[in-house]
Amino acid sequence: MPETPRVTELLATAVSALGGQERAGQVQMAQEVAAAMADERHLLVQAGTGTGKSLGYLVPSLLHGERVVVATATLALQHQLVERDLPRLTEALAGHRGVDTSYAVLKGRSNYACLHRVREGVPDDQGALVQMPEGSMGAKILELRAWAEKEAEDAGSGERDNAPRHTDREWRQVSVNHRECLGAAKCPFGQECFAELAKEKAHRSHLVVTNHSLLAIDAIEGVPMIPDYDVVVIDEAHELTARVTQAATDELWAAEVERAARRSQRHVDGSEADDLADAADALRAAVAEGRPGRFETIPADLHDALVLVRDAARACISAYPKGDKDGDPDPGRTQARGSVQEVFTTAERMAAASEHDVLWLNEGTERMPPRLCVAPLQVWGQMRDKLLTEKTVVFTSATLMLGGDFSSVATSVGLKPSERVLDGGTPSGEGLHWRGIDVGSPFDYGQQGILYVARHLPPPGRDGLGAAQLDEIAELIDAADGRTLGLFSSRRAAEAAAEAIRERLPHLTTLAQGDAQLPELARQFVEDPHTCLFGTLSLWQGLDVPGDTCQLVLIDRIPFPRPDDPLMSARQKAADKAGGNGFMQVAATHAALLMAQGAGRLIRTTTDRGVVAVLDPRLATARYGGFLKASLPTMWTTSDPAIVRQALQRLSATAKTG
Template sequence: MPSTDSKIALPPVDELLTAAVTGLGGAERPGQVTMARAVQEAVEGDRHLAVQAGTGTGKSLAYLVPAIRHAMETGDAIVVSTATIALQRQLVDRDLPRLADTLEQHLPHKPEFAILKGRRNYLCRHKTGAGMPDDEDDQLFDPREVSATGRMVQRIQEWANETETGDRDELVPGVSDLAWRQFSVHAKECLGAQRCPSGAECFAELARQRAGEADVVVTNHALLAIDAMEDFPVLPEHDVVVVDEAHELVDRVTSVVTDELSEAGVALAVRRAGRLVEQGVADRLKEAGEDLGALLAAAPPGRVDDLPQSLGLTLALVRDAAFACITALGPRNKDKDDPDNAGARKAAFMALDETHDTAQRMLDAFGAESEADRAEVVWLDAGHGRVPPTLRVAPLSVGGMLRDKLFGDRTVILTSATLALGGSFDGMARQWGLRDDDWTGLDVGSPFDHPRSGILYVAKHLPQPGRDGLPEAYLDEITELIEAAGGRTLGLFSSMRAAKAATEALRERLDVPLLCQGDDSTSLLVKQFAADPATCLFGTLSLWQGVDVPGPSLTLVIIDRIPFPRPDDPLASARQRHIAAKGGNGFMSVAATHAALLLAQGAGRLLRSMTDRGVVAVLDPRLATARYGGFLLGSLPPFWRTTDPAKVREALRRLTA
């Protein structure tokens, strides 16, 4: 990072924010000013801050301006973490370059920024030069897939000679994970810049160097979690983290610390170790993996509450066979004397360590004396196609990890449009592991006039949704609403099966174009939807949070049912039961909180600009009748509410006239 110039007094945050807004051609927004001041106070007071900032607040500027000022003042980088690639690209390609140009004349130097991703997102020069083993076995795939992968591999090889960053996202069109894995390495496989023959020109190391010189480092929640949890630093030294899209933090961290075990995973470890250890030792692990595969194939999918004797014995066989291979590989520092096999040995150690440690972790998950003492949950995912049945293990809570590893020695700003669920930040704070005395919650509102701009319609007269697809009454209701709106509808469904069933049924009833997620790439479908106001788009989870379509193309958002997690979801059900065993309300802490978050995100698709008008229609009558309905309604924007279908249809006709 450029050194700070202590002779130059930095302007106050309000002045910098005014300069930024003016320079970017915007208008001052009260919520933005309030948020920027709060971020500065939190950073200066070493106190964590959770900020709910509705769509249109301009929260990116509200945290970037005080963050950049702090970086200039201290000489330490600040880290901005996002959940999605879309926001990362928005920050790095649009917001930060323009902001840096605008603030340059007001600061000691022009703010510098960099994006940093996990090592697997960068091309590995050593592996590209055949310095590492090829993990894949073509016999696992049909000839057409191998041929398509081969073409992608060839394109990556050609791109490797041209790219300056090695960043996978810059390879357009993209390639499959299968093809990319031939050219990338996991952090634990990496030889390290000092020992790798290609270390001096390593793309991942060059990205880290750029990040080390920046004032603002943009990364993702997964890498933020890895940096916090691992013994080795991944991100530059920093004392402030801004977590944007903070409602996603717990799920992303949970994904990072979830491990899995399958016959295919064990087979990969065998292939890597088999080149380096005696055949008999490798065969022992291969046989244990085959035993595991046979056992999992015969077992019912779902949560594993008690460890069956057969599974316990098989996991122990896998663990012990992996340890035998690790021992047979010899000392880990032997690579110094055997540089030709260094890459292969490192890859073998990583695969074997993961196999051994995951088997042991699964065995340990069953050692608790009671449900309240349980720390982890194990479940079996059924295989499909060529994906084998897979055993997974995850923590019941990541709050303790976040409290100790992420929040412990730095100031964290957490922000999103949806954090105050049921009108309170407490639910999210508990999931993050924050204690009552070390954080502040702030809702800066939204510039939108929700009661005048939108209607929340709950179809109280409909029957409760069942498990056997959409009732006929729901299809009738959707038809009438879309006809009144003249298309212009985003349909958010709780499952892909429901979205497809509604699409098929309504294409016969409606005269407007009807798109369904899966018909094409989601980004292309959203573009088609935005381009033609008569078009409707139906889909599931990614559309609840990923659609930004201002203007007349989106006047009606239909939500088919309250998006509770599936009753058979192994992680959600285990967390719910665990909280109940400790004396809490498992349903409200897990299921209702999950539903409130998604409902708020889904409803947030309606108003994306100051001129937008429209209706959010929730077909599930439980939102109006159930005891938990008040909590869910308290999580939604303050739209004008009604349960009268005639009023809603008339309002939609007026809006689209």
């Protein structure tokens, strides 16, 4: 088992080799992670931006005696680990005693090109191979096929991230999901399969990098995706419950059932495929009668339709002929049967109307028809029973302490506050003992940032931004001379603010989410300091723009979940029913997490300066305001607009002359 001095020594070696400097928080984190792994005790580590938390957990992971899995929420962090951090770290530590530097990346099957689909083509709804599309899509598919063949020839990974630029629709022409896959034993190209080779490499590696969703499928749903491991480090852990919920959410709509029926007609001799098509019609009619939103009780006609779909799908599956074990498989039949199996599984779950699930009807859009959705009411119980009781888990993020402590996040992932082992304490009795530590940040938030709460503004209304809020936004942006990231609670509010600023401050460049792809918007934002970028959720959490580019972060309102959000409202009601405070446990915790992430966009280096401006006076006036403020970086706070405008003007002038 790794000793603390050994971990500290190897971390210093790695930091020196990478040209970095010792950071006290990073050293403390590495020591705590090593101790947690050795003691088989769960750990929550809050590590602020700039701490270098990746090395803080990677070094003890490489020293640990058994396989370690690292799970991230975003592809960006996964890419950073695999393409930058791990190659440099393993080079720095290669040859050191007791360090196994082998690692692999593991993703869901649809993230890899499928050589069977590349070489044999895509079956249509009846299972026959589709002609290559003409025009630009056909050209792109040919390009993707050529790329996949080159990857196979060069022993490449076949991962989507490495492919030529493409759309989701184009990628589906060269990939399969796990239900469509023929299986390595039956596929004529199983020996070359990119997904299977990735799994084989993971079995040979000490460290496996994956994502939250695949971890959930493996650990919680019990589908073996990851080779056996001893410890899992969950980075971006503030996202875990949302990602696990997403992985356990199923959708069903009539057109999907119809398609499964059409694909079955070529393979099923009896009337079972036609019966499934009739069930699709019944589902369409029942959905048309339903109102978008959550069903506390499933309407009788909708329940009957789901039962009809379930039973028709079961009969259709049974009607498929058994495959010839000695002959080549029929890929069209395998994939058609898989689509019916998926319909059956989802319809069965929805018809069961379990108290542990939430069922709702999503309103349709121009591109997507109305569809039924089902998600688990809670995921903490599954995580506790199927992950935390089996493995040692290290959770880490820049935002794990909400309201000033770890209780909210710990409870959400399946750890009870009463099980926490405090400094100097020793575990006693039964339970999943855990420890929570905050290793701080190299940033001096009190000196580098101002939190401005616009207390004089009226509370936000349902009709979006009012005149007073737009005036405030324009005055702040004018003082900052651009350099503004606007984080809004809705796309409508972001677009309204962008339109107003373009009109009032035409000398600045104002960009709104949707004007271009996010990487292009971020590039324009960085290149021209006199720019404002307005958007919604993906900007709250996914943007990293250090320097003078961003000196003002605007938050239009406290980001509580919408009152009609089916899952959040169900969870809030369940918390109230259990004797808790549903608003604080669900809505306020959700808002605190997003606000902490949003405010974290401002200070990204030790030299950054700026203002986080919250245009919602409830942060200062409401009883829950203290909980929300305690979740934010400890910046100097004011509600005086004149002081803030002067500060922004000084920062702007310094940026121009700097």
